[in-house]
Amino acid sequence: MSKIEIVNGYKEYIKNKEKIVVLNNINTKFEEGKTYAIMGNSGSGKTTLLNILGTLDVLTSGKMLIDSEEILRLKENEKAYIRMKKIGFIFQEFYLNQYMTVQENIMQPMYINKEYDKTAKKQRTNELIEMMGLSQRKKHYPKELSGGEQQRVAIARALANKPDIILADEPTGNLDKNNEQKIFEILNSLSKNGKCVIIVSHSNVVKKYADIILNLEEGKLK
Amino acid sequence: MLNEIKSTLKNKSNLIYIIIVIILFIILNISLNLKTFIDSYYNYQVENYINEAIEMYSINYDELVNSFKTLQLSDSTNTSVEDLKEILNGKKQVKNIRTKEVNYGTSSANYIYIELNDWKDCIDIKQYLDNRGIDTYYQAEETFYENYKNVRSYSNIIKYFSIIIAVLIFIVVCNNVIKNEIKDIKNLVIFGYTKRKIKSIIFIKLFSITFIGFFLGIIISQLFLYLIADILKIKIYRNIIREIIINLIIIIIPIFIIKTRTLNKKFFK
Numbered sequence: 106m107s108k109i110e111i112v113n114g115y116k117e118y119i120k121n122k123e124k125i126v127v128l129n130n131i132n133t134k135f136e137e138g139k140t141y142a143i144m145g146n147s148g149s150g151k152t153t154l155l156n157i158l159g160t161l162d163v164l165t166s167g168k169m170l171i172d173s174e175e176i177l178r179l180k181e182n183e184k185a186y187i188r189m190k191k192i193g194f195i196f197q198e199f200y201l202n203q204y205m206t207v208q209e210n211i212m213q214p215m216y217i218n219k220e221y222d223k224t225a226k227k228q229r230t231n232e233l234i235e236m237m238g239l240s241q242r243k244k245h246y247p248k249e250l251s252g253g254e255q256q257r258v259a260i261a262r263a264l265a266n267k268p269d270i271i272l273a274d275e276p277t278g279n280l281d282k283n284n285e286q287k288i289f290e291i292l293n294s295l296s297k298n299g300k301c302v303i304i305v306s307h308s309n310v311v312k313k314y315a316d317i318i319l320n321l322e323e324g325k326l327k
Numbered sequence: 328m329l330n331e332i333k334s335t336l337k338n339k340s341n342l343i344y345i346i347i348v349i350i351l352f353i354i355l356n357i358s359l360n361l362k363t364f365i366d367s368y369y370n371y372q373v374e375n376y377i378n379e380a381i382e383m384y385s386i387n388y389d390e391l392v393n394s395f396k397t398l399q400l401s402d403s404t405n406t407s408v409e410d411l412k413e414i415l416n417g418k419k420q421v422k423n424i425r426t427k428e429v430n431y432g433t434s435s436a437n438y439i440y441i442e443l444n445d446w447k448d449c450i451d452i453k454q455y456l457d458n459r460g461i462d463t464y465y466q467a468e469e470t471f472y473e474n475y476k477n478v479r480s481y482s483n484i485i486k487y488f489s490i491i492i493a494v495l496i497f498i499v500v501c502n503n504v505i506k507n508e509i510k511d512i513k514n515l516v517i518f519g520y521t522k523r524k525i526k527s528i529i530f531i532k533l534f535s536i537t538f539i540g541f542f543l544g545i546i547i548s549q550l551f552l553y554l555i556a557d558i559l560k561i562k563i564y565r566n567i568i569r570e571i572i573i574n575l576i577i578i579i580i581p582i583f584i585i586k587t588r589t590l591n592k593k594f595f596k
Contacts, residue, residue: 189518190519200513203334
């Protein structure tokens with residue numbers, strides 16, 4: 106069953122009265138249990154596509170479905186709920202809160218999840234800290250961590266509410282080769298556990314871990 | 328919420344804004360109390376003047392005090408007491424309108440006096456009657472009243488000016504705090520926080536910084552004013568409730584404006 110589906114997806118921007126077509130006639134499905142790599146030149150629209158998949162942006166026309174539910178029709182609060190329950194984001198810049206500890210950063214998305222009470226939040230946080238090998242670092246602040254550790258915290262935070270979809274925008278852009286491999290291994294293992302993992306990356310290393318490689322060229326996914 | 332407040336207060340870039348807000352509220356509260364201060368200072372001057380006059384001229388205390396609170400009509404022939412009572416009807420500052428007959432040998436003259444509750448009311452009532460073509464003069468030293476009137480109007484200008492400046496500076500401070508926090512706010516959108524929840528977090532973040540400034544500002548300005556009052560040996564009576572209300576209005580209105588503006592921006596375009 107497809108987790109995310111785009112049908113006749115089209116996205117344009119108007120800038121200085123000029124129409125810029127970013128995505129054109131996108132028809133694609135993303136299934137659970139697979140790792141997808143979206144590659145393409147700078148400015149090809151990869152991040153735009155990822156934002157649309159993550160309900161942070163909308164298609165100009167066409168349909169996008171998550172678990173067979175059409176997203177375009179949903180209100181802001183409903184989209185926010187989908188982001189909270191079903192989607193986890195990971196970014197190149199990590200975007201951790203510099204003034205919260207590792208533990209507090211990971212817990213942050215859980216505060217709006219009514220399924221977690223105080224005990225469940227702590228339990229889930231400890232689980233994720235163990236999973237990412239950050240037990241010795243849970244009281245540390247992001248500036249005290251290496252790049253690889255920070256990205257692992259970001260991944261743990263993305264998994265806080267047990268999403269089925271992981272969207273990663275250049276997750277290894279700021280990391281060395283060693284850490285790059287580790288991060289891709291972690292992301293790949295998530296898809297082996299049934300998640301739909303979509304990675305946008307320039308790095309050729311991602312090809313080793315991706316089940317399906319998609320190229321975004323001139324607004325079309327190949 | 329507690330984590331959000333902690334992270335906002337730990338952000339060193341926000342520290343400078345806390346300091347600015349403290350200074351802002353100290354200056355604001357001092358300027359809000361300028362009139363009280365000026366009134367107390369001039370009351371003290373009146374007491375001093377009266378005490379000196381009693382020593383030098385052996386004049387009756389009550390008479391002297393009353394003279395400060397009394398206006399005399401320049402020309403009692405054109406305006407009757409009844410007309411005056413009608414004109415001044417409803418004016419709470421007026422205590423009494425009386426006449427006094429003075430004999431000059433073969434002739435006599437009737438003088439009309441307006442007694443007021445407080446010497447400061449003389450200025451407002453004199454202005455009120457001047458606007459209606461009724462000329463009056465102060466029983467006590469005119470320059471004293473004129474000085475007070477000028478200083479009082481300057482203090483009002485300073486008060487309103489400082490409120491406007493405080494609001495503007497406050498808006499700038501809030502904008503800059505939001506800029507410092509924008510990455511964390513964007514994260515909340517990604518995590519699936521609703522607009523309403525994000526608005527309340529922005530409010531909490533801004534309020535946590537400004538509340539410290541407001542709280543310390545009130546305390547430090549209070550200490551400062553009491554210190555000055557002590558040095559000048561005058562009593563001041565502050566309307567703390569009024570100050571707190573004005574301070575809170577200055578905090579809350581800009582925060583609401585900024586909260587709405589921030590969420591109308593598109594974060595991910």
